[in-house]
Structure formats: structure tokens, C-alpha cells
Amino acid sequence: MAWFRRSEVVIAGILMLAMILIGLINPAFWGLDNLFSLLRSNVIIGIMALGVLLVMISGGIDVSFPAFAVAAMYLTVKAMIALGMDGVALPMAMATLMGMAFGCVNAVFVHNFRMIPLIVTLGTSGMVRGFLLGVVGTSMININAMPQSLLEFAKTDIISLSKPDGTTYGLTAMVLVYGGLALLMHLVLRYTMIGRSVYAYGGDAEAARRAGFNPAKTVFFVYAVAGALAGFAGLLHSGMIWLANPRDFVGLELDVIAAVVLGGASIFGGRGSVLGTMLGVFMLVMVKNSLIIMKVDTTWQRVAVGIIIIIATALTAWRDRRRQA
Amino acid sequence: MSDIFLDLRNIRKEFSGVVALDNLSLTIRTGEIHCLAGENGSGKSTVIKVISGVYQPDGGEIYLNGKPCQKLTPISAIAQGVQVIYQDFSLFGNLTVAENLAMNVHLGNRRHLMNWRETRAIAEEAVKRLGVDLDLDAEVASLPTAGKQLVAIARALMSDARLIIMDEPTTALTRKEVETLFRIVRDIQARGIAILFVSHKMREMLEISERLTVVRNGRKVAEGPISEFDEPTITRHMTGTDIRHQPYVWTPPAGTVPAPRLEMRNVSLPGVLQDLSLSIRPGEIVGLSGLLGSGRTEAALTLFGMKPGYGGEILVDGKPVRLRSVHDAIEAGIAYVPEDRLSEGLFLPQSINRNMLATCYERLAPRWVINRRKAEELTGGMFRAMQIAARSGEQAVNQLSGGNQQRVVIGRWLLTDARILILNGPTVGVDVGSKAEIHHKIRDLAVQHGLAVLMISDDVPELVQNCNRIVLMHRGRFVEEVESATTSEDRIGETLKTFT
Numbered sequence: 001m002a003w004f005r006r007s008e009v010v011i012a013g014i015l016m017l018a019m020i021l022i023g024l025i026n027p028a029f030w031g032l033d034n035l036f037s038l039l040r041s042n043v044i045i046g047i048m049a050l051g052v053l054l055v056m057i058s059g060g061i062d063v064s065f066p067a068f069a070v071a072a073m074y075l076t077v078k079a080m081i082a083l084g085m086d087g088v089a090l091p092m093a094m095a096t097l098m099g100m101a102f103g104c105v106n107a108v109f110v111h112n113f114r115m116i117p118l119i120v121t122l123g124t125s126g127m128v129r130g131f132l133l134g135v136v137g138t139s140m141i142n143i144n145a146m147p148q149s150l151l152e153f154a155k156t157d158i159i160s161l162s163k164p165d166g167t168t169y170g171l172t173a174m175v176l177v178y179g180g181l182a183l184l185m186h187l188v189l190r191y192t193m194i195g196r197s198v199y200a201y202g203g204d205a206e207a208a209r210r211a212g213f214n215p216a217k218t219v220f221f222v223y224a225v226a227g228a229l230a231g232f233a234g235l236l237h238s239g240m241i242w243l244a245n246p247r248d249f250v251g252l253e254l255d256v257i258a259a260v261v262l263g264g265a266s267i268f269g270g271r272g273s274v275l276g277t278m279l280g281v282f283m284l285v286m287v288k289n290s291l292i293i294m295k296v297d298t299t300w301q302r303v304a305v306g307i308i309i310i311i312a313t314a315l316t317a318w319r320d321r322r323r324q325a
Numbered sequence: 326m327s328d329i330f331l332d333l334r335n336i337r338k339e340f341s342g343v344v345a346l347d348n349l350s351l352t353i354r355t356g357e358i359h360c361l362a363g364e365n366g367s368g369k370s371t372v373i374k375v376i377s378g379v380y381q382p383d384g385g386e387i388y389l390n391g392k393p394c395q396k397l398t399p400i401s402a403i404a405q406g407v408q409v410i411y412q413d414f415s416l417f418g419n420l421t422v423a424e425n426l427a428m429n430v431h432l433g434n435r436r437h438l439m440n441w442r443e444t445r446a447i448a449e450e451a452v453k454r455l456g457v458d459l460d461l462d463a464e465v466a467s468l469p470t471a472g473k474q475l476v477a478i479a480r481a482l483m484s485d486a487r488l489i490i491m492d493e494p495t496t497a498l499t500r501k502e503v504e505t506l507f508r509i510v511r512d513i514q515a516r517g518i519a520i521l522f523v524s525h526k527m528r529e530m531l532e533i534s535e536r537l538t539v540v541r542n543g544r545k546v547a548e549g550p551i552s553e554f555d556e557p558t559i560t561r562h563m564t565g566t567d568i569r570h571q572p573y574v575w576t577p578p579a580g581t582v583p584a585p586r587l588e589m590r591n592v593s594l595p596g597v598l599q600d601l602s603l604s605i606r607p608g609e610i611v612g613l614s615g616l617l618g619s620g621r622t623e624a625a626l627t628l629f630g631m632k633p634g635y636g637g638e639i640l641v642d643g644k645p646v647r648l649r650s651v652h653d654a655i656e657a658g659i660a661y662v663p664e665d666r667l668s669e670g671l672f673l674p675q676s677i678n679r680n681m682l683a684t685c686y687e688r689l690a691p692r693w694v695i696n697r698r699k700a701e702e703l704t705g706g707m708f709r710a711m712q713i714a715a716r717s718g719e720q721a722v723n724q725l726s727g728g729n730q731q732r733v734v735i736g737r738w739l740l741t742d743a744r745i746l747i748l749n750g751p752t753v754g755v756d757v758g759s760k761a762e763i764h765h766k767i768r769d770l771a772v773q774h775g776l777a778v779l780m781i782s783d784d785v786p787e788l789v790q791n792c793n794r795i796v797l798m799h800r801g802r803f804v805e806e807v808e809s810a811t812t813s814e815d816r817i818g819e820t821l822k823t824f825t
Contacts (some may be wrong), residue, residue: 193431200428203419206804210415215380253733270419 007046007264007319010183011279018283024289027108032161033169036086038282044240045256046281047233051226052260053277057189057271059202059223060117064125065099065107065256066249068227069234072098076235077244078136080147089154094234096111098225099231102128107223111216132246140161141244154239180227186274187264194221202269253303258309259284266316328518330355330390330409331376337384338371345371346382347543356517358510360534360551362525364563364758368543369523373490377409377519378402390487393539403433406487412496414477416562418466423448425465426480433484451479471502473514478509482518488764489513490521495529496811499617500783507533525563525757527556527731529785539563564758572809573607573768575793576794583607583641585779587659587745591627592637597623599801601637605745607775610767612788612809614781614800614817616824621781622664624798625747628779629661641745655684657745660738664749664781671730673720678704678718681737702739711736711766728759732766739770746770749781764791785814785821799824 023029048065055062072095079089101125109120143151158169191193197218200208209215238244263280265272287308291301331353338346346368353359363369374380375387378397387394389405408603416425427447431439448461457475465476474494481489491510510520510533524530530537530551537554539547539562547554547562553757577583585604592601599621615621627635630648639646646657654661671680681704682689689696690704708718711732715725720732732749738746751767752760768791771778782788788795789809797805797820805820 094667191441193436193439196424196439199420200417202416204415207413207415207417210399212403222421266419270417289467318782 007272007316008276011262011264011276011283013117015279015283015286017025018286022286024219026290026293029293029321033163034289036159036169036171038286039175040172040240040282041285041289042278043172043178044233044237045252045259045285046178046278047181047236048256049259049263049281050181050255051229052272053263053265053272053274053298054185054198055102055117055188056223056260056267057202057269057272058198058218059205060110060222061257061267062117062121062223062226063253063257064102064107064121064128065226065230066104066252067125067128068099069230069252070246070249070287071092071234072096072133073104073126073234073238073248074136074141074246076149077141077150077238080150081141081145086147088149091147091150091233091303092106095231095235096228097231099234100228102231103223103225103227104173104220106227107220110223111219119266136246138245143242146238146242146244149238150235151242154236172240174236177236177311182278183275189274194218198222199270204270223259240274254302254305254309255284255288258312260306261309262312264316266320267313268317268320271320280312328355329353329388332388332391333372333375333385335385336372336375336389338380338382345543346375347357347737348383349540349543349545351538351545351548353460353521354536355487355521356514356519357519357536358514358522358528360522360524361539362523362530362537362559364525364564365774366395367540367563370492370564371543371550372540373409373521373523375430375493376488376490377407378400393641397653397719403429403484406485407490408481408484408486409490410474410477410481410494412492412494415474416465416473416476416480418464419460420465420616422459422463422465422468422476423461425476426451426461426483427699429480447483451483454482455479456512457509463559464706470497471499471505472508474498475509478513482513488519488521490523492523494522495524495526498627503529521753527757528558530559532557541565546765548572564761572789573610573791573793574810577606580733585640585781586642587628587773588637588638588643590640591623592627592635592639594620594623594627594635594801596631598627598635601803603796603803605777605779607744607777608771609794611790612780612782612792612795613798614783614785614788614795614821616821617783619798619824620801621798622749623801625661625749625779627779628654628659628745628747630659639800655741655743658741658743659693659742659746659747660743661746662738662751664747664753672735673723674721676721677708677713677715677725677733678717680722680741681707681718684737687742699747707736707740710739712734712762728763731759731763735763735770739774740783743776744774745777745779747779750783751780752784752787753780760787767791785817789814789817797821797824 028034040134051057051065052062073097076091076095079085085091106120106124109115111118154174156173158173158176160168160170162168188199197208197213200211200213201218202217205215208324257279261267262283263276265277287304288301327354331742333349333351336346336349346808349372349373355363360393361369361372371380378401423445427444430447445461452459455478455712457474459472460611465473467740468476492722493634494506498506509690515521515663522534527769534551537549537551538545539559541563583606586607593599601624613621619720626632628639630650630653633649639648641657646653648654648657672683683701686695713729713732715729722733752763767778770776780788795807795809795817796803797817
């Protein structure tokens, strides 16, 4: 009976409205090639958003994941070239583990030193980016030097179609990777005690401690998984754009946090869902995509994303306040 | 003896050299309702934390079920049947009632997966055991306080509790809810579960408990069946001094009857207040009571300019005033100390001085710059006048006890040269000792400064002792006005009971 009041349903409704509206302005929006490209743009932001969702449910915030992603990506690609390594699974595992290690550093500061997550992740973000550029290098690795196995993997399509004019387009298989991770995250959050502990911890950390949850376990889980997803997404991204740029992902935290908040997660912790986040990611990517089609300058796109964050946060805060009453 | 469930023997606990518990012993029998009484800071909460395994004592022994416990941890305490219902209930507001009820069972079974069907079954069982009706799918945050408390109690019962510790369980409850709670407590007791009721509310202790232990400064100062105690003896044990209650008598200065300081003429607020007329003369303390929702808080807020849409007339010292904003009220000399001084009245992390100056900065800064020297003079004087127990005026307010915080709020209003003081629940959450001091202060203020005081309270004895007149309110009207000297607590209590 209360299904229509669920955040996901509201977000889905707004999303449908927006899609219809955009479709009216620009009929090409509903073209399969545009939809496929939209979905493709969801993959990297979406995987990172899953990590940020986890952090936000636990009552924290993470702005370090773009730095972790770029570091894991660049270090892995460098290592692959230096060692003449090929393959997909092993490099992916490397990047994921690297991200996880970075995430654990966040967790140490947040849990053991009881520091505010925003400050911790700002600090680790700056350090990781600085070290990467200062110690590892600043040069981009382009398509000629990139490990071919990664590019081949990222090129995989699940649907391939050709337009009347002969050009081909397709839906990347990476959406399956994204979908799989999202499903996994949903199952963990909903059907495991560690997942429920994240909600409990975000709802009331002291109560979680008294109930017998192990706060250290929860905090390390949250930040380690967020870091791991960032590392994984970072490397996948380099394969998809055929480029490893150590200055990549600057400002991405804004987009991802906007998407998660748009998806109904509470910045105060304790609330948020995978489905909502996926819808939020789709909405954000769609808005940015439409702005590009409308030839709006990238600087103004950032203004739009900022506005989205403010409005979405205001709405969720209002919702949470009303529930308390 | 086998009927003793918990036995604390000579417990000692220090925090970096400060003794919190000194040779404290406490025995709780199976299935009894035991009350632990003491002022704030007496060591009550340390006792709870020792029993629940949160703190390890530095000396002494703990026996549970007749067996000595070497090292009691939160987990092992729960395993032995000790459950604590904290003042804040320790619930997860963002989760459903069902999940809150089942969480501890899952954790106790060291589950790794969440089975929602089992969760629901556990929750249904919990609600059935307590014999109450709760919407299992509701989010806990959406429940009223009493509902949250029921969830917390039901959850405690689920873990096969032998002893349930309730920390100040009645603080946020209405009288009716307290009665329901007591019924449930007796019901739990009937199943052989002991209850440790931690409180500083005299009436409730005497009403519910069978045995009583009083702690003061970390020591046990009295113990025995409740029949051996009455209010004055408990107070004496808790505070270590005799607090004598003398009713407040207001005598008009010889010969003349002074003009009213505050006069309300047919004040009304659509749908809330109807035709309120009242006058308070300088030096008078008038009590106002009524059930929650009777309009008493609205009446206070109207006088403080927060209900600009009121009708009727308000006069201060014979001059009509129009109170459209808090600013207007302060200008007119009206001060209001809110019910929840912590959230409404004080800036907790800020210093005492800053808090006291909060309402008179305008006066101190005629040309945008604050006159520091004058500010220091004012705060220093008020700090001494209010006898605030703190190292200096620079100490943060959140480090003070409830009684001292209350003095800071009152001190602030006196700095604004208030002539009318409205106190809403002036001693809610304040322990007996500080309570007596606050009452004393209020009387002093009324007499010495010629203040007109309107004291709103649920605490009938407080009103009878400190007010010369009492007004009872029901459904937005003043229904009865009595002289304190000609009435008794019981009579007012009876009248209040007829209001439903």
C-alpha cells in the first residue's frame, strides 16, 4: 500500500517524465544508438556509485574514490607494460586489490582515529593523486601502448546492429559487469548480516555497538569495498576509453555523489538502495548527456550537477525529517 | 541464597584517578523490581555499565546466578540474561520494527545471512510475548516515544532476559504512558524477571519498586524494602542534606496592592486558546498545569511573541503591548525558558559567557562592535549571582550539570532586564539537589527583583511548593485557579485526572 511512497518509485517516475520530456525536445533520444551509448556511460559512474552508496548508508562520505581509481588504473597499466603482462582477470584483480588497500587506509583513520570521513578521504585523495603524479609519472598511455587484452575485453558487445548508412553500433557487455556487481551489492546489503550492519551502523553507531555488531568490521568492510569498486572501475574505464590518463577522473566525485543522493540515499546515513542508486546514476548521466547534445559547455554542466546535488539532498533531508515526525 | 540473581560485592571503579564507585554493593533478587536511586553524577550509570559488562571494575566481585564472573563483557552479560534499556532506547530508527526486534537474536546466533521470513517470525513472537500491538513494518523512527520504548522492551524480552535494567524510562513519557509502562513492568516481573529501575523521580520509585538502593558519590548510602522509605528520607539519602520544602507565600507590600506586572485579557488563539485572562503581580509566582496538549505551552509561546496571530490584549506594567515577535517580547521585558533547554535554549558547545550574552548583544554593541569590558562585567556579575558551579565563565555549557545549565539560561534572561519570567518545565531532568537550588533561586528572583513568574510544570508538588497561585488549564481554557495555601497536591492531582 505504501509502495508509491518508496523513494525508488518516485525516482523512477521522475525519470520517466524526464525521458518523455527530453524525447519530445529531441526525438533522437529514443534512438537505440543513443540509449546504448547512455547505458555505456552508466557503467563506470554506476560501479563507483555502488561503493559510494555503501559508504553513505554507513553514515560516511567518500571523496577519495576517483583518486584511488586513477591510481589503481595507472599503476596496473604501468605494471602490465613493464612486465609484458596480458590477460584480463589478473590485472582486474590487481586494480581491485589496490583500491581495496587504499580503502583500508581510509578505514584506519575513520575507525581507529575516529576522524570525520570527509576530512580523511579529502586527505587520502590528495596524497594518492600527488604520489601518483610525483613518483609514478605524468605521461598518458595511449591506445598504441595500452595492453591489448584490456581493450579487446572492453570492446565486447552483447548486441551489435548496423545503421542504414553502414556504420555499426552496439551495447557494450560492460553493462553486464555493472549489472552483476549491482545485483551482488543488493544481495549483500539485503540478505547478509554484514550488509544489515552497514544500515545499523549508519542508523545509530552507538546502538550498533551495544547490539553486538563489530564496528571495526563494518567500517573496514565499507571503505575496503568502496575502494575495491573504485579500483576495478578505474581499470575498466581505461580499457573502455583506450587511454590511461593519470589525471583522469578529476571532479568525478561530484557526479557520483550527486547520482547516489539523487537515488534517495540519505547523507545522514542509514538509508539508500541499490535500485535507487542505479536510477540516480541513469538520471544523472542522462541529464549530462542531454546537456552535451544541447551543446552546453562543460563548465555549465558542473553548475547543473551542483544544482542537482543541492535539490536532491534537500528533498531527501525533507523526506527524512518528515519520517521522524 | 539461590533467589539472588545479581550480587555486586565491594565494586570499585576509577577513571584516571577519580573514584566513580567506591566499595559499592548491590543485590538484586530474582523477579523483583528494584530501584536504583541517585542524583546525576552519583555513579548510577557507572553501575549500569558494570552490570552490563561495558566497564570492567577495578576491584570487587560480580556474582550472577550465584556464580562469580571473572570478566564480564557486553556479550557475556547478555548471554547471562542481563538486558539494558537505555534512555535513548538504542534502536535503529532507519530500520523496521521487525528488524529491530530480531536483530539481537540474529547476532546472538552469530548469523551471517539475513533471513527475512525468520526475522518476521521472531518479531511476531516478541510482540506476542509482550502482549502489545505494534506495526512490524513501520519504521522505528516514525513511532512515538512510548512506541519506541515498547520495541526496546520487547527486544529485551526476546533474549531470555533474567534482569532488565531500565535507565530513566519515564523521562519522556506522559502520565498515561507511565501507567501503561508500569503495568507492563509488573507483567514482566510476574514471569520471574527482575527489573532494575534507575531513576531520580521520587513518586515513581515509591510507586513501582519493591526494594531500593540509594547511591551517592559512588557509595551505597541506603538499601531496603520500599516500605522503609518515604520521599524526605530518599531525598536525604540522595543529597546528603535535608531539603526542607516551605511553600512560597506572597504578601503584597504593606498597605498597597501593586499593579499587575503582567495582565492577559481574553487572549485567544484560533483553535488552541480561548479567552485566557490572568494577571500576575510583581513578586508573584503563578503555576500553570494541565495535560499535554491542553495549550499551556502555546499560552507561553503567545506571551513570548511566537504566536503573532493571537487575539485579545496583553499588558505589561499596565501598558498594552503587541507581541508579534520574540523581539517584541524581549523589548517588553518578557523572558522565556523553554521546556527543552538543551535544544531550544542553549548553544551547548559554547561558553557560559557567550550563552549568557546571547540575547543582549544588541545592547552591548551600539555601533556594531561589542563592548568587551562591559560584557565581562555583566557575565562576571551574573556568574556570581547565579552561583554557577564551573571553573570559569569560559567553560563550555555542555560540561555543566542540568541544574547549572538551567541557571545559565535564567541568568541570560536576567541580563535582558526581564520583568516577567516564563518557565516551562524548569526542572525536567534535573536531580533533587539542583532542583531545590533552582527553586530557591526562582523565589529569590521573584522577591528581590519583583519579577512576575509564570511556572509551567507537570510536577504538581513542584507547583504547590513554589507558587502562590496555581492555574489549571484544559482544552485551551483556564478552568480553575487556586491559592496554593488552600489546596494540596492530591486535590490538584485529582482535578487533573478528570481532564481527559
